[in-house]
Amino acid sequence: MATESHMNKNNALPDRIHEEAVRWILRQRDADMPDSEWAAFTEWLEVTPDHMTAYNDALEADEDLGVIGPALEQMHHDAADDDDGIPDNDNTPFNLMSRWPAFGAVAAMLLAVVIFWPGTQSPKYATFQTEYGEIREVAINSSVSMVMNGNTELALDRENATVQMLRGEATYRVESPKPGALRVEIDDLTIVDYGTVFNVVRDKTMLRVAVTEGAVMIDPEQEKILVSAGEQIDMQLKDLSLTRSTVSEDAVLAWQDQQLVFEDRPVKAVIRDIERNFGTKISVSNGLSNQKITGVISLANDEAMVINDVAAVLGGKAQKAETGWRIVD
């Protein structure tokens, strides 16, 4: 594979070195590796550049295994013994680091490439609009479907499987072996899908794309930014500047289960999501707005309860305002 050929140029290294490299990965995956072992790892790396090479190779294998592992588990699920207290996911930043998503070469290319580029056309569209709190699933054709979050408006051209996203949030699922089964347009940016699951949020000013399977290429002519499964980008529509972050599939798709999952997310982004789901306005006093939030919000609870909880997490109080809510110190 052309995309992989540069990686495995060191097949001649002794097995012992490969084993040591794997051992360092295993230790890191185990319970937290103490600093004394990190110092030992440093010394091991310093012995010869071959150690770094072997380690990077082992990482590639580790990432591939992370992709293949779940499939393997599924095939043998019945046989598996399931009574040994598997720890539940735990949303501390530390654990998140250890669960950073895999980007094996196989994984990166596996399912999807999504492409943005300028240019659009305007055929006949039907408009779909959801109310606040309403979640609607729409089949576009036999292999493409979307789930719209509340307060979302989009125009759908079924014949050409093209969606113009005007505002809000939706997840697109494409189960087609043929690329280009779906086109999503956001102003003059186009996303073309190559068979994947991805979530798009658009505001007046920003666009967020989170990919849960496969990979996304943004602006292939110039910036050539690749976003892989487990990553999310927030892009300003006015100048296309962007920030990227890591995100879990659970967090991306949680709104479909009436939940919002936040992992170390800035208050402003959290508030925006809550506003969209409840159709309300929330202002946060400056003293509280520079924090980050990790946690789960159930949208099944009523609005006042959710906003009071959020206020408490921020260390403030919620007050009813003329149009919505205020969270103050």
Next chain:
Amino acid sequence: MQQDKSGLSKVFDDNRALLQRFLAARTRDTALAEDLLQDVWIKITTGTQSGPIDNPLAYLYKMCEYTARDAHRSEVRKLARETLWSEAGSDFSAERSDHLTPEKITIERDQLKRALTELEKLPDKTREIFIDFRINQITQKEIARSQNISISAVEKHLQRAYRVIAKFRKNNDAGMD
């Protein structure tokens, strides 16, 4: 929260030389190591940690490691997409859906399937231990206890799974080039 943050940056300052040494050994590129160290510093001074950190220095090492992995990945991706786009040619705006060929995607899918087939051949116990460790995130120590075997025996099982994939990647490369 505030305390953790300032605590972490103090530990960073006190151990800067160690972390730099690690990154230099990890990347074999002192300029890159310096950049990555700077990235880590920015992360700890702008991010928030919730909850206490048992071993702040180990935590910082781990941040350095992940930053190095990210940098390596970006490099790999850059190479991959340069290849991709040079192969795709420059006329993709003309024909929207064809420039990334489905064949390529199919090949990758096929490789994954074949890798899966290789892993399938592992003995049941090896496969079970591998899944517990790599997917369910159970530690080697816990696996050793529940399987009633030594930790080094657990490691041997795991090494086997990694070897299968390493070998698969190697053969694959040889075959495709």
